[in-house]
Amino acid sequence: xxxxxxxxxLPFRGSYFRALEIARRMALRGHYVEFVHISEHKxxxxxxxxxxxxxxxxxxxxxxxxxxxxxxPNQTFFNDRQEGWGIFDNGFRIHHALRQxxxxxxxxxxxxxxxxxxxxxxxxxxxxxxxxxxxxxxxxGLYQMCVLSSDGFRSLPLPLRTVRRVVFAAEAVxxxxxxxxxxAVTLISGEFMSHxxxxxxxxxxxxxxxxxxxxxxxxxxxKDEARAALNFAAHGIASDSIVLGYIANFHTDERLLLEAxxxxxxxxxxxxxxxxxADFERFAPALHDRLMGRAHxxxxxxxxxxxxxxxxxxxLLLPLSDVALNRARYPHKLSDYAAAGRxxxxxxxxxxxxxxxxxxxxxxxxxxxxxxxxxxxxLAARRGEWEAIGARTRRTAEECFxxxxxxxxxxxxxxxxxxxxxx
Numbered sequence: 465x466x467x468x469x470x471x472x473x474l475p476f477r478g479s480y481f482r483a484l485e486i487a488r489r490m491a492l493r494g495h496y497v498e499f500v501h502i503s504e505h506k507x508x509x510x511x512x513x514x515x516x517x518x519x520x521x522x523x524x525x526x527x528x529x530x531x532x533x534x535x536x537p538n539q540t541f542f543n544d545r546q547e548g549w550g551i552f553d554n555g556f557r558i559h560h561a562l563r564q565x566x567x568x569x570x571x572x573x574x575x576x577x578x579x580x581x582x583x584x585x586x587x588x589x590x591x592x593x594x595x596x597x598x599x600x601x602x603x604x605g606l607y608q609m610c611v612l613s614s615d616g617f618r619s620l621p622l623p624l625r626t627v628r629r630v631v632f633a634a635e636a637v638x639x640x641x642x643x644x645x646x647x648a649v650t651l652i653s654g655e656f657m658s659h660x661x662x663x664x665x666x667x668x669x670x671x672x673x674x675x676x677x678x679x680x681x682x683x684x685x686x687k688d689e690a691r692a693a694l695n696f697a698a699h700g701i702a703s704d705s706i707v708l709g710y711i712a713n714f715h716t717d718e719r720l721l722l723e724a725x726x727x728x729x730x731x732x733x734x735x736x737x738x739x740x741x742a743d744f745e746r747f748a749p750a751l752h753d754r755l756m757g758r759a760h761x762x763x764x765x766x767x768x769x770x771x772x773x774x775x776x777x778x779x780l781l782l783p784l785s786d787v788a789l790n791r792a793r794y795p796h797k798l799s800d801y802a803a804a805g806r807x808x809x810x811x812x813x814x815x816x817x818x819x820x821x822x823x824x825x826x827x828x829x830x831x832x833x834x835x836x837x838x839x840x841x842x843l844a845a846r847r848g849e850w851e852a853i854g855a856r857t858r859r860t861a862e863e864c865f866x867x868x869x870x871x872x873x874x875x876x877x878x879x880x881x882x883x884x885x886x887x
Contacts, residue, residue, distance in 0.1 A: 465886065467568040468561060468585060471501040472548040472575040474538075476767045477713050479572040479597055481796055482652075482675045486570070488517050489871040491531045493887070500557060502545055502577075503535035508552045511535045519868075534560070536577070542627050548575025549631065557581035566590040568882075572597070574635065574642040583645065591882045594643055597652035597675075597794070599659070601636025604788035610714050637661075643670075648881045650874065653815035655792035671877040674815065676867035677799035682771040684805030684858055690775030694738075699760045701736045706844050709777025709806070711770065711797050712741045716790065719748065720811075721783040724836035726754040733844055740765045740773050774804035778850060779843050782810035786831045790814055799865050805858030807850055809839040825860040 469487045473480040480501055491497040503511065515531045537552040538545040548554075554577050561569065561581035569585035571578030572595040579594070586592040600606045611617055611632070617625065640661040643649045649670040651657070657667055691701070701707065708725060715721070722744070729735050737759045744752070744761075752759075765773050774780065780801040784790040791814030798816060801808050802825065810816055812828035820826045829839040846853075879887040 465495045465567040465884070466565070467495055467497045467570065468566045468581075468590070469497060469499045470557065470569065470571045470578045470581055471499070472573045472577055473546050474502050474504055475535075477546070478796075479595065481678075482595070482597065483570070483572045485676060485678075485867045486871055486874065487531060489519075489867065490875070490887070491517060491529050492519050493875075494529070495887075496532075498532045498534060500534040500536050500560070502538050502550070502553065504538070506535050506537050507539040508537045510537055510556050542624055543631065547631075548573065548577040550577065553577050554580055558584045561585040562588065568593065568884075571595065571646075574600070574639045579638075579642050579645075586645075586647075591647045591884070592645070593648045593650065593878065593882075594646040595650045595652075596643060596656050597650075599656070599789045599792040601632075601639050602660075602788060605636065606716075606789050607632045607636065609716050609787060609789050648878055652794040653792050655788075655814055659792075669881060671874060671881075673870055673874050674794040674819065674865075675796055675799055676870045677803040677861040677865035679803055679862060679866065681768070682774060682800055682803035684854060685771065685775040687776060687778070690772045693769075693772040694762065694776050696776065699736075700757070701760070702734070705734045705736050706847075707776060707778045708735060708737045708781055708840065709774060709779070710737070710739050710781045710783075711765075711773065711800070712739075714742055715744060716787075717783040717785045717811075718744055719751070720785055720831070720833055720836060721781065722748075722751050722755065723833035724783070724840065725759075725781075726751060727833060727837035728840040728844070729755070729758055731841060733841065735840070735844070736760065738762060738773070738777060740770070770800065771804065774800060774806060777804075777806055778847075779840065780804070780806050780808050781836075781840075782808060782816065782826075783836060784811035784813040784816060784831060786811075786813050790816075794819075799861065802857050802861035802865055805854040805861075807843050807846075807853040808857060809836065809843060811836065823860050823864045825857050 471483045487497050487499045512534050515533050518528045539552050540550040543549040558581045561584040566585045569582045569590045570593045571582040582592050644663045651670050651672045654672050725737050739761045794815050808826035811831040820828045829835045875887045
């Protein structure tokens, strides 16, 4: 079988991880898979390379194959590179989808560069699957909560902001309707079933699957080793300080997080806060001043080194305000945190809260700064239990966030739903 995977993200961001793990396992089953994502550097021309993948724990059991990866051009005229509106990107993808027959096309968004080439492949006989893993539209969606409120968007010229607002409004309508034309849909949480414009057919053709943990690439490690790799001494972090860790590609809940950390520090605890990923918006200078000398931003860290960052923390933080975007999300960082085997504090919101309670790991707290700060203080006082809590968290990752088990269930569903002979 020939399968085409379409991702609107840059490498190592957002749904890229989810799509790649599914694509890898499909390729390991002997299918030919092409994986298309937006290039970090290529502007107008795509590039292709082969990614070697293997699976197994002993030499005799290891399966090896290759995945064809295509980096699509990222030039855009008015949208961000990851928003799926690149002219060269869409032109290339549609042509690529039409020039040969595909048995399966899997788009990981409602974005044009996922839906349009998927429709082109479907017109030539491919079965079409869409993945719905972010709640983009509406007052509590990703556009309103993250994009329109960001410093980057507000700094754009007025005409450009106006054009992008029109595009976002159109996508808010298009987002749920894109699922109507798909033969099957994967949902990252059951919350999407209650989307106000979800098609009536969604429940019948959808499979709910949260994202798994990168168990082979993020493992529990000694804190001394991890902290040496991050050069804690240069940041003025003492060896006996309590270290809070947080990673994010974007910050939907910056104020909740920073107010909670600042409140916990104000109690006199020797806390340090390490951050990896996107910069904060700095909308509240006084709040940042309260964290002066205690917050340490390490910027974007290559994924192969993210295990060291997580391993350097004593407690990992996952703030979520109680809005539609967060209720529907399954934050990829939750799987990464679990794989690292560290105590976790997360807001008891939507799918995240349900999973914490279902699998009995992490500390769920109310979605407000005082409760989140209280969770930090509570776990900080349990230093003697950190190792046992972390070991239980890692076991949860291995048993409940295992990509092989999750994908096996997905493939069984797709084989039955799409009447495929094999998958």
